[in-house]
Amino acid sequence: GNSVTQMEGPVTLSEEAFLTINCTYTATGYPSLFWYVQYPGEGLQLLLKATKADDKGSNKGFEATYRKETTSFHLEKGSVQVSDSAVYFCALSAVTGANSKLTFGKGITLSVRP
Amino acid sequence: GAVVSQHPSWVICKSGTSVKIECRSLDFQATTMFWYRQFPKQSLMLMATSNEGSKATYEQGVEKDKFLINHASLTLSTLTVTSAHPEDSSFYICSAPGTYQETQYFGPGTRLLVL
Numbered sequence A: 001g002n003s004v005t006q007m008e009g010p011v012t013l014s015e016e017a018f019l020t021i022n023c024t025y026t027a028t029g030y031p032s033l034f035w036y037v038q039y040p041g042e043g044l045q046l047l048l049k050a051t052k053a054d055d056k057g058s059n060k061g062f063e064a065t066y067r068k069e070t071t072s073f074h075l076e077k078g079s080v081q082v083s084d085s086a087v088y089f090c091a092l093s094a095v096t097g098a099n100s101k102l103t104f105g106k107g108i109t110l111s112v113r114p
Numbered sequence B: 001g002a003v004v005s006q007h008p009s010w011v012i013c014k015s016g017t018s019v020k021i022e023c024r025s026l027d028f029q030a031t032t033m034f035w036y037r038q039f040p041k042q043s044l045m046l047m048a049t050s051n052e053g054s055k056a057t058y059e060q061g062v063e064k065d066k067f068l069i070n071h072a073s074l075t076l077s078t079l080t081v082t083s084a085h086p087e088d089s090s091f092y093i094c095s096a097p098g099t100y101q102e103t104q105y106f107g108p109g110t111r112l113l114v115l
Helices: none
Strands: A003-006 A011-014 A019-021 A023-026 A032-038 A045-050 A056-059 A062-065 A075-077 A086-093 A108-113 B004-007 B010-013 B019-025 B032-038 B044-051 B067-073 B076-081 B090-097 B104-106 B110-114
Touching: A003 A086, A011 A019, A019 A108, A023 A032, A023 A086, A032 A062, A045 A062, B004 B090, B010 B019, B019 B032, B019 B090, B019 B110, B032 B067, B032 B076, B044 B067, B044 B076, B076 B090
Parallel strands: A011 A108, B010 B110
Antiparallel strands: A003 A023, A019 A075, A032 A045, A032 A086, A045 A056, A056 A062, A062 A075, A086 A108, B004 B019, B019 B076, B032 B044, B032 B090, B067 B076, B090 B104, B090 B110
């Protein structure tokens, strides 16, 4: 079956540090890949997505590239801010479309110190 | 943007009682909603797909008689945990598909504690 593996957390960084959060997946076919973010007290929000190999999703300074050869979708940001403190979830869906089921990783908590 | 709300956000109940959790799409209609469950430091696990006007579709291993789902209207789905036990204590999250980037909109979650 499909699965998503995220690096263990939590992660604590100083403001303006470089961020990498690793995510690898197992799936048949060509899944769509997502990063969701959950700020304190709020629901999960889509951060970025990629639907095919070598696609790069980007938003709010975050980037992730769909690497089929390494089955990875690592999240990066060059300079984190305190406001980036949240829980980040990597996810996949086997088919495109909002009605498709999502498979999530465990999530990782990011704390950014001023 | 589209908003999904959940009520209550926090509930504590005694073992053996039933608890109802509501999921509402506030400014859009949703013929489908998803219910997830999340244990501490674990993934969100899809429990069931709620379909307006028809029966819910449950994932393998989820007891349909234990977790009753009713999709009463295009903006409301409810999850009832019947005869709750301490092992049902968890974080329950709902989502509804949206048109923006073909993704889902998530509610803030409901934390259930069964004593």
